[in-house]
Amino acid sequence: xxxxxxxxxxxxxxxxxxxxxxxxxxxxxxxxxxxxxxxxxxxxxxxxxxxxxxxxxxxxxxxxxxxxxxxxxxxxxxxxxxxxxxxxxxxxxxx
Amino acid sequence: xxxxxxxxxxxxxxxxxxxxxxxxxxxxxxxxxxxxxxxxxxxxxxxxxxxxxxxxxxxxxxxxxxxxxxxxxxxxxxxxxxxxxxxxxxxxxxxxxxxxxxxxxxxxxxxxxxxxxxxxxxxxxxxxxxxxxxxxxxxxxxxxxxxxxxxxxxxxxxxxxxxxxxxxxxxxxxxxxxxxxxxxxxxxxxxxxxxxxxxxxxxxxxxxxxxxxxxxxxxxxxxxxxxxxxxxxxxxxxxxxxxxxxxxxxxxxxxxxxxxxxxxxxxxxxxxxxxxxxxxxxxxxxxxxxxxxxxxxxxxxxxxxxxxxxxxxxxxxxxxxxxxxxxxxxxxxxxxxxxxxxxxxxxxxxxxxxxxxxxxxxxxxxxxxxxxxxxxxxxxxxxxxxxxxxxxxxxxxxxxxxxxxxxxxxxxxxxxxxxxxxxxxxxxxxxxxxxxxxxxxxxxxxxxxxxxxxxxxxxxxxxxxxxxxxxxxxx
Numbered sequence: 184x185x186x187x188x189x190x191x192x193x194x195x196x197x198x199x200x201x202x203x204x205x206x207x208x209x210x211x212x213x214x215x216x217x218x219x220x221x222x223x224x225x226x227x228x229x230x231x232x233x234x235x236x237x238x239x240x241x242x243x244x245x246x247x248x249x250x251x252x253x254x255x256x257x258x259x260x261x262x263x264x265x266x267x268x269x270x271x272x273x274x275x276x277x278x
Numbered sequence: 279x280x281x282x283x284x285x286x287x288x289x290x291x292x293x294x295x296x297x298x299x300x301x302x303x304x305x306x307x308x309x310x311x312x313x314x315x316x317x318x319x320x321x322x323x324x325x326x327x328x329x330x331x332x333x334x335x336x337x338x339x340x341x342x343x344x345x346x347x348x349x350x351x352x353x354x355x356x357x358x359x360x361x362x363x364x365x366x367x368x369x370x371x372x373x374x375x376x377x378x379x380x381x382x383x384x385x386x387x388x389x390x391x392x393x394x395x396x397x398x399x400x401x402x403x404x405x406x407x408x409x410x411x412x413x414x415x416x417x418x419x420x421x422x423x424x425x426x427x428x429x430x431x432x433x434x435x436x437x438x439x440x441x442x443x444x445x446x447x448x449x450x451x452x453x454x455x456x457x458x459x460x461x462x463x464x465x466x467x468x469x470x471x472x473x474x475x476x477x478x479x480x481x482x483x484x485x486x487x488x489x490x491x492x493x494x495x496x497x498x499x500x501x502x503x504x505x506x507x508x509x510x511x512x513x514x515x516x517x518x519x520x521x522x523x524x525x526x527x528x529x530x531x532x533x534x535x536x537x538x539x540x541x542x543x544x545x546x547x548x549x550x551x552x553x554x555x556x557x558x559x560x561x562x563x564x565x566x567x568x569x570x571x572x573x574x575x576x577x578x579x580x581x582x583x584x585x586x587x588x589x590x591x592x593x594x595x596x597x598x599x600x601x602x603x604x605x606x607x608x609x610x611x612x613x614x615x616x617x618x619x620x621x622x623x624x625x626x627x628x629x630x631x632x633x634x635x636x637x638x639x640x641x642x643x644x645x646x647x648x649x650x651x652x653x654x655x656x657x658x659x660x661x662x663x664x665x666x667x668x669x670x671x672x673x674x675x676x677x678x679x680x681x682x683x684x685x686x687x688x689x690x691x692x693x694x695x696x697x698x699x700x701x702x703x704x705x706x707x708x709x710x711x712x713x714x715x716x717x718x719x720x721x722x723x724x725x726x727x728x729x730x731x732x733x734x735x736x737x738x739x740x741x742x743x744x745x746x747x748x749x750x751x752x753x
Contacts, residue, residue: 236519
């Protein structure tokens with residue numbers, strides 16, 4: 184199994200240098216080869232398990248507003264802010 | 279007072295009988311931490327000023343009301359994955375090196391409400407990714423029993439701190455063995471509760487369908503005492519159970535006569551890198567349990583051999599999703615600060631969840647997870663199954679620092695006996711089972727969902743018989 188490391192890094196929003204690309208490509212391919220072992224297991228008609236203790240339809244009993252963080256507390260850890268808001272880089276390019 | 283012999287029970291008795299004050303106890307622990315922690319590196323943040331202030335406040339309460347709370351004045355450490363209001367919480371990663379949460383996680387809130395005093399935040403593998411503690415961005419934690427060896431991970435600092443008598447108890451998280459493995463490497467008692475028994479709210483998430491919130495202590499009794507505080511439904515974590523929380527101390531003394539204990543043959547094979555020392559220690563433990571009146575029965579968990587493959591699809595998939603939020607905008611640094619192991623897991627999970635691969639990987643793994651869970655359901659069957667299972671925790675003794683760092687797959691395989699409990703959602707208690715080559719070896723006791731009370735009962739009987747908790751490392 185060969186992994187397209189550049190494509191995966193882009194999807195994961197990670198920047199890799201050429202040395203890292205080479206190293207991770209090999210390491211991830213080794214791991215993927217190992218997990219291919221799972222193909223030996225017959226899972227035909229087996230239901231997938233996502234919630235292991237069998238809880239279903241969990242809802243809030245009291246859907247009421249409660250005190251929460253104020254703007255100052257919420258912004259406390261933000262390195263870049265403007266007028267009491269998080270400041271981010273432009274996402275859309277100009278036409 | 280010999281600090282190494284202290285347990286929660288003994289300290290509470292000491293407060294009651296005015297043998298020492300809370301301030302004295304907290305000071306003694308900080309002295310010890312400052313003297314020995316530089317060699318062990320189990321703390322990332324010390325909260326000395328806050329802890330001493332709290333001790334002073336509690337000493338006043340002690341005078342007026344006596345010991346009024348179950349963890350009154352008990353010094354504890356927290357894995358640095360647990361959000362603490364106004365105390366830096368890093369997940370041992372440079373991404374969060376300067377992050378200070380504006381709120382406490384539910385477990386931290388409950389421990390504080392029960393009277394615990396937080397001495398500091400503990401080192402771990404960054405984001406809880408690892409089996410050795412070496413993936414921390416703030417340097418590896420050393421095993422107090424031999425500083426050339428790893429203490430096990432990912433809750434490395436928690437295990438090492440309890441073993442080194444820096445704290446009386448420490449919190450941890452177990453997604454694939456991160457409490458049980460370091461407990462077994464350090465002669466401490468480590469509990470991975472049933473999935474959803476303890477709230478995950480405010481604990482930095484690794485793999486949300488597997489993460490269990492537990493803790494380390496020196497003795498089984500202390501361990502049960504902490505679960506009395508942390509267990510229970512939490513409206514901030516919808517996966518916590520509504521099941522009532524028993525008093526875990528109540529049936530501790532009942533003994534294990536007549537209990538049926540299963541030994542999974544897949545966990546005792548001499549193949550797959552199982553070390554003879556581990557196997558011999560395990561066989562001794564079986565003899566002890568048999569002597570105490572348990573019936574020992576060989577059982578089979580046939581899908582064990584696929585558990586690591588299953589786990590290394592589900593876990594990185596969920597990791598990639600959980601770590602997507604760290605973009606450096608609202609808090610912390612940007613994604614270039616992730617270390618190698620986080621990058622590996624993010625990319626592995628991104629790949630297995632990417633378009634066209636979901637069915638072949640994540641769905642397939644969730645189906646295999648059903649089979650692994652059914653293996654346990656069958657052996658725990660109420661009419662003709664066993665009450666509990668015992669198994670080795672790790673196929674090997676603690677290894678030397680650096681030995682596995684360049685081979686991620688080899689590191690992953692050290693969790694071969696622990697990931698199954700996370701996949702099945704069942705509880706596991708790791709208890710000391712002796713020493714080989716002067717390094718600690720533990721065994722794990724596994725049971726059906728919400729059987730923690732039974733696990734403590736078995737662990738307690740074993741501990742009373744063996745008394746390994748009385749051994750302490752020479753620092």
